[in-house]
Amino acid sequence: MDWFRNAVFTPGADRDEVGAGLDEYVTELRAWARRHVDAPVGVFLSGSLARREPGVMSTGHGGVLLSDLDLVVIAAGEELAQRIAGTLKAEMLERRPDLTTTTFAVDVGNLRRLRGSVAADLAQGWDEPLYGSAPGPFPRRDLTDRDHEELCIHQLGACLFYPPADAPCDGLRHFRPGRGMHAVKSVLESLRLRVSVAGVRAPTYASLLAPESSEVLAAEQRDLAHRAIRARELGAPLSEFDDLAIPSVLAALSDRLGCSPTQASLARAVEDRVRDLTGVLPLFSALAVLLALGPGDPPLDAAIRGLLARTSDAELPTSRSARDQLVSAASPGDLGVHLPLWLDIREDYYTRLGDTNFGRVADPGGHR
Known part of the structure; x- marks a missing residue:
């Protein structure tokens, strides 16, 4: 698989090393599933790996994957899907503690009802299942303004409530980048929201650098997108975004809600x-x-x-x-x-x- 198809700044050596590790992960997942899954099941990617733009931090010992492996398990029946998803998550966390596995369980009967960022990202990885086969075509799910708004506020919440110190939580490496990575994502999601409000699709972070996005972003916003995408893909430097996250999100929300970017008007719009x-x-x-x-x-x-x-x-x-x-x-x-x-x-x-x-x-x- 081309794990870095939409990455812009990740060095070639890190792509090769992390990509090889991800290939090994998929091999282990498939081997486990062949032995333990006796029902028709499909395992797919969502998240940044489905978009093929994962974050990787370069260290003195090689590249380290910063993104989660968001797995979507699809089976006939919610109970079966949840059981397999839970077992698969526990198994892969034990086998590959260096990677963070998350799972979503979906009844195949609900497949066409999927919405939001999970569905939009899943659609991008639909043609390359990690295990099993696709139960029919999956309709393209473009992110709506509401989806972008939700993503924006989610990252904003992480910036507000995340412990300031970069520290692990319950041993999960996912939390080690800490608040800084959420600040970068807040900036990126705010830019994706602004582009979407202007009528331009932004299915990936990298798409913020596309000509159609550049046409609706101001020069300073284009520069900000460039810096933020680079920082997110490489895991550094992050500190410059700490003071940019909140104003970026609030400005984008003002565009979305059609109000002036003042405290009073935005507060009224949110309350309404x-x-x-x-x-x-x-x-x-x-x-x-x-x-x-x-x-x-x-x-x-x-x-x-x-x-x-x-x-x-x-x-x-x-x-x-x-x-x-x-x-x-x-x-x-x-x-x-x-x-x-x-x-x-x-x-x-x-x-x-x-x-x-x-x-x-x-x-x-x-x-x-």
Whole structure:
């Protein structure tokens, strides 16, 4: 497989070394599946590896893959898909602890209902299954403005709530790049949102450098895209993006919501959008935006407290204690959030995202 088809800056030596490691990973996955899977199953890639633009950090000992292996397991029946996905994830994490494997389980009957970034990335890797075969054609899924907005706010939330120090969590190497990588992705997702709002498709980060994207981005935005793509692909330098992430996202959201990029107008637009919604994901997303605007203004503080209260009442199937702690962390004198809790909220985010994308649970406040 050409793992770096859409990468721009990754050195050839790192492509060869990391690519060989990924080929070995696929060989191990296929060998395990042939021995242990006795039902028709397809295993596909989503995420940056499906887009063929993974992040790689060059070290003195060679290249190290920074991206997750996001595997989508498709089988006849949700229970079967979940069982195989869980076993496969545990097996590959044990076999290849140097790589981070994540899995999504999809009932083949729900395949055409897939939406969002998972579906868009999956469509790009559909013709090259890691195991099994494709159960028919998969329709191309272009990312909508709403999808780009969701990706933007997700990375913004990571910047706000991620522990500032680069540190592993529960031994998962995925978290070691820490806040810096989320800052870079916040910038990139904000640029993809701006391009999308202007009517241009941006299926990959690299597509921000394409002529059609360049036509709708200002000169400083084109330069920013170049620097951010390079930093993300190479894992460094990241520090310059710490102060760029939040203003980049807020400016892009202003374009998306059609309001001026001021604290008051953006806060009003965000409040208006979630006024009648009850799903925890849009409420938490709105909360992330309001926190990014900077607490201190009394009306904004009141809006934040109101959203926290509504988030507390929202239906949430997992990590309820983490959500309760999030709410209690915002006392009248402190509108901040205990940073490590973001990892639990992140887990909730993916749970709800999966439910919405995979058609298992209808979320009335979900993705529109």
